[in-house]
Every structure is written in structure tokens, then in C-alpha cells.
Amino acid sequence: MENGHPAPVRQLRYSPAVGSSHGVEVLDFAALRRMDVRRHRVLPQRPDFHVLALIASGTGGHEADFGAYRLTEGSAVWIRPGMVHRWSDTDTCDGPLVLFRPGFLPGFTAAEAATPACWHLDRQRLDLALFAARHLAREHDAAVRTPHLASPALLSHLLAALLLRALPDAPARTDTAAAGHRSADVFRRYRAAVEEHFTDWHHVADYARALGYDVRTLTRATRAATGTGAKVFLDQRVLLEAKRLLAHTDLPVAGCARRLGFGDAAAFTTFFRRQAAVPPAAWRAAYAAAGGGA
Structure with missing residues (x-):
């Protein structure tokens, strides 16, 4: 906020890279920094899509809907559509950023509502979540390079696996067990x-x-x-x-x-x-x- 005036909020629309129109896309913090040379990421923004981020190494800061979070190795961040957030300090962070459209995984609605904006994974959980993210990234890259191999259903299942691995235990398991309830x-x-x-x-x-x-x-x-x-x-x-x-x-x-x-x-x-x-x-x-x- 400058001179008593609110900082403007950038409205971010889901805009996948060319050839990546499958409802999900996998980036990393290094790619975010390369794309955002003007550092818009440190200003308030409001996406109309989900972002799941895992901190594999480094430290940083993130703010989401009036909560401030310190990021360290093992931190996980879930930015939901409509959240006002900003990456306040991620210059040394490394790890995947998974972007996906609303409704891509409708069965996770309850888990989404109960999950905080930021939580921490222990070393074992982090390694497994990063493995799941790499698998999703490889399949996504294959779908972009070889369109006839593209399978939105497969990408959806791999994203679901990543979320089940990364989310805090209770919300994910409860929602999955009750998916048909x-x-x-x-x-x-x-x-x-x-x-x-x-x-x-x-x-x-x-x-x-x-x-x-x-x-x-x-x-x-x-x-x-x-x-x-x-x-x-x-x-x-x-x-x-x-x-x-x-x-x-x-x-x-x-x-x-x-x-x-x-x-x-x-x-x-x-x-x-x-x-x-x-x-x-x-x-x-x-x-x-x-x-x-x-």
C-alpha cells in the first residue's frame, strides 16, 4: 500500500503455453523468475486457477488472503482460484509449480476447503510428492511434444496422486473415502x-x-x-x-x-x-x- 492507496490487484487468467491446453501445466520457480523479469510476482494478484507449489530447496515468503507464511524446504502452498496472494520473496526457492483449471479435479472440493494455504511436509513426504510432481511433469511434456499421446484423463489421475501425496492427511483421505458419498x-x-x-x-x-x-x-x-x-x-x-x-x-x-x-x-x-x-x-x-x- 502506497500513500494510503491500496496496491492494485492483478487479475490472472489461466493462459497455458502453446500446446499445453490440457487443463494442467507444470512449471518451477526458476521458470517463474525467467518469465517474470519485472517481478510482478511480488505484487498482489488474484488467479482464476489453482497453483500447487512445493519447496524442494531454498527459503522465501508468501502471503495469501492476509496470512503471511515463511517458506522453507518442505513447504507446500496451495493457491485457490480467487485468492489474493503474492510471492514476497522466492529468489532462492526451487521446486515445482503445478497450475490447473478449476473443476479439473472436482472430487477434491472438500479437501480444498479444509486445507490451509501453506503447510509443511517432512523429508519422506516431500520426496514422494516431488517424485509425483516429476511424473506429472514428464507426462505433461510428452503430451505437449507428441499430441497423439496426450491423455487428459491420465494427467488428471497423476495430479490427483500428487495431491493425495502432498495434502495433509485428514482432508485428502476423508474426501477420497467419501467421494461417492x-x-x-x-x-x-x-x-x-x-x-x-x-x-x-x-x-x-x-x-x-x-x-x-x-x-x-x-x-x-x-x-x-x-x-x-x-x-x-x-x-x-x-x-x-x-x-x-x-x-x-x-x-x-x-x-x-x-x-x-x-x-x-x-x-x-x-x-x-x-x-x-x-x-x-x-x-x-x-x-x-x-x-x-x-
Whole structure:
């Protein structure tokens, strides 16, 4: 943040390299540095795709949705679509960056919702995850060089294997075991509906009516997937977007309220204060005083 104005957020669209239109692509930090000579990576950006990064060596820093993370050997980072993030210091980092489109692995929705932005793998888990990433990278390269060998299904399976190897145990195993279970499907539908309608629908009952479930069913399914109820999940999604608007736009509080579907600034302020313990204007001022996460 400079001179009291929010740093602009770059909107990143999924744009694969020529010949790599399979929904997934494998890079590394060295390639990121070569492509980004102007160091846009250190500025806030908001991708519309997933990025899974593994730190094989080196140290660095990363920020995602108001959380700051120190990267060391064994760190894993999962940037989800819509996250506002920046690589604050990755000049010495090495390791794979796997980019993939939303929906490429729809069965991992619950794992995605429960997994933090950054976690740590021990040496054995890291070695196995890096092996899985290399396998995916080789198949991806083969698909690009020899199109008739390309198999999106194979790439999808290899990406699933990498995620199962890299993700913290509980979310990945729970979601995989429940892939065909009704509860997992209910949460998957609820989460998709929240992403589509959270600026208009602020009550779980709205989603229950639209999806054909009762509120208790949505609550049970959401708690099984994320550990929190459906109302908390919804409120946290609205709060996250509110913080993004306050931190990264010049919109006044009333403008943020309108963007998020509140009837007036007072209703938005009441909601924000209840969730964050401070009113939105005070939160914005504190974020700016702290350097905007820099």
C-alpha cells in the first residue's frame, strides 16, 4: 500500500503455453523468475486457477488472503482460484509449480476447503510428492511434444496422486473415502452455490431452497467437510471478500456493502463487526497502518 492507496490487484487468467491446453501445466520457480523479469510476482494478484507449489530447496515468503507464511524446504502452498496472494520473496526457492483449471479435479472440493494455504511436509513426504510432481511433469511434456499421446484423463489421475501425496492427511483421505458419498456431494453443491451467490444470498435457507435440501442437511455436510457449520462457512466467505475489497480497492464502506449485497452500510458494519470484532473502517485503517501486508 502506497500513500494510503491500496496496491492494485492483478487479475490472472489461466493462459497455458502453446500446446499445453490440457487443463494442467507444470512449471518451477526458476521458470517463474525467467518469465517474470519485472517481478510482478511480488505484487498482489488474484488467479482464476489453482497453483500447487512445493519447496524442494531454498527459503522465501508468501502471503495469501492476509496470512503471511515463511517458506522453507518442505513447504507446500496451495493457491485457490480467487485468492489474493503474492510471492514476497522466492529468489532462492526451487521446486515445482503445478497450475490447473478449476473443476479439473472436482472430487477434491472438500479437501480444498479444509486445507490451509501453506503447510509443511517432512523429508519422506516431500520426496514422494516431488517424485509425483516429476511424473506429472514428464507426462505433461510428452503430451505437449507428441499430441497423439496426450491423455487428459491420465494427467488428471497423476495430479490427483500428487495431491493425495502432498495434502495433509485428514482432508485428502476423508474426501477420497467419501467421494461417492451423499454428504460429500451435498457439500460440493453447497460450496459451488456459495461461490456463485454469496453476494446476494446471506442465509443458509436460501441455499437449502435452491439446492433442494433442508438447512440441517447442509449443516451436517459442511461440518463433515470443513469442521464448521453451513452458516459459519457462508459468513466466513462473505467476510473474506469484504476484507479483500477493503484491502485492495478504494471502495468506501458503503460501496463495499453494496458490492456484497447488504441493504446499507449500517447492516454491513454490523455484520463485519460481529465477524471481525472491529468495524470495517477500523479494519481497513489497521491494515493500511501495518503496511498492507508488505
